[in-house]
Amino acid sequence: MKIALIGYGKMGQAIEQIALNKGHEIVLRIGIENVEDFTIEAVQNADVAIEFTGPHSAVDNIKKCLDAGVPVVSGSTGWLAQWQEVTAYCQACNGTLLYASNFSIGVNLFFKLNSYLASIMRQYEEYEVSMEEIHHTQKKDAPSGTAITLAEQIMGQIPRKTGWVNHATTAANELAIISERVDPAPGTHKIKYASAIDDIEIIHTAHSRQGFAAGAVLAAAFVHGKKGIFSFDDILKASEV
Ligand SMILES: NC(=O)C1=CN([C@@H]2O[C@H](COP(=O)(O)OP(=O)(O)OC[C@H]3O[C@@H](n4cnc5c(N)ncnc54)[C@H](OP(=O)(O)O)[C@@H]3O)[C@@H](O)[C@H]2O)C=CC1
Ligand SMILES: O=C(O)C1=N[C@H](C(=O)O)C[C@H](O)C1
Numbered sequence: 203m204k205i206a207l208i209g210y211g212k213m214g215q216a217i218e219q220i221a222l223n224k225g226h227e228i229v230l231r232i233g234i235e236n237v238e239d240f241t242i243e244a245v246q247n248a249d250v251a252i253e254f255t256g257p258h259s260a261v262d263n264i265k266k267c268l269d270a271g272v273p274v275v276s277g278s279t280g281w282l283a284q285w286q287e288v289t290a291y292c293q294a295c296n297g298t299l300l301y302a303s304n305f306s307i308g309v310n311l312f313f314k315l316n317s318y319l320a321s322i323m324r325q326y327e328e329y330e331v332s333m334e335e336i337h338h339t340q341k342k343d344a345p346s347g348t349a350i351t352l353a354e355q356i357m358g359q360i361p362r363k364t365g366w367v368n369h370a371t372t373a374a375n376e377l378a379i380i381s382e383r384v385d386p387a388p389g390t391h392k393i394k395y396a397s398a399i400d401d402i403e404i405i406h407t408a409h410s411r412q413g414f415a416a417g418a419v420l421a422a423a424f425v426h427g428k429k430g431i432f433s434f435d436d437i438l439k440a441s442e443v
Contacts, residue, residue: 203422204229204247205226205227205249205250206244206245206247207252207254208253208254208255209233209256209278210232211255213254213415214231214233216411218231220412220419229242229247237388240266243270245270246272248272250275251275253274254276256279256280257343260276260281264299268292268297268299273297273298275418276300277301277305280343282347288328302433303348304414304434305414306414306416307416307438308408309348309389309391310438316393318425319404320359320360324360326397326399328399329396330395330396330397331377332370332380333353333378333379333380333391333394334380335380335381336381336384336389336392337390338384338385344383345366345379348374348391349381349391352391363375363377366378366414389406390406390408390420393405419438
């Protein structure tokens with residue numbers, strides 16, 4: 203598979219290593235220093251584009267890949283306020299997009315655990331749910347995209363939580379997400395249900411960026427030759443026997 207890497211920072215470089223080890227070819231590498239090389243014609247040399255830049259550039263980058271008619275896998279976080287706009291754009295050009303707030307298989311299993319735990323905890327109002335996420339100090343967005351996905355899952359199961367806030371709170375309807383920035387943390391997410399009697403906690407700790415990068419390459423292979431809007435769950439479902 204020929205891959206265009208849009209964003210050649212920590213993730214772009216980790217993805218390159220895994221893609222090359224799996225026998226794929228990198229036909230385009232775009233960083234801020236050669237952004238003028240990011241043309242529709244250049245992207246069209248690729249079978250799939252993998253976009254990991256950041257909150258402020260993701261939407262334009264995704265749209266350019268869609269304009270090129272090339273399926274795009276995006277892991278950039280912090281742009282989901284424009285989700286409707288981007289998915290409408292993708293549909294209008296009969297394109298292909300797979301977005302995930304987290305590409306590691308472990309976190310995607312953790313998402314299932316989180317939903318299940320929240321469904322159990324719905325009726326136990328004496329347990330107060332909160333979340334903590336820890337990332338490296340270069341991270342530009344807070345809370346993490348993964349934390350937002352986890353919060354949306356919890357709110358989907360526990361109706362008394364109607365919104366999340368990125369600070370501690372005593373408001374019963376708010377779900378607190380506490381963000382810490384500590385090097386070199388690649389990504390830790392903890393959900394805590396605390397009561398006067400005991401606490402229940404689930405934690406996912408990434409030891410490196412390998413899991414995110416491997417998942418992005420898996421996603422690129424999944425969308426190759428497909429049309430539509432996909433999630434990481436579609437990959438998990440396709441791999442179930
Ligand atoms: N979904 C997932 O599994 C994961 C998602 N992420 C997300 O991916 C994004 C990137 O993370 P990471 O690689 O760690 O960040 P980095 O800052 O290491 O890399 C991002 C790179 O993109 C470059 N860049 C910025 N704007 C543009 C642009 N318009 N065109 C091309 N390149 C650009 C940056 O250049 P410069 O530094 O010069 O600005 C930088 O080199 C973040 O949003 C992060 O949250 C990260 C890990 C996993
Ligand atoms: O910026 C990062 O590093 C990460 N970003 C993603 C997020 O915002 O959830 C995924 C992972 O936690 C690492």
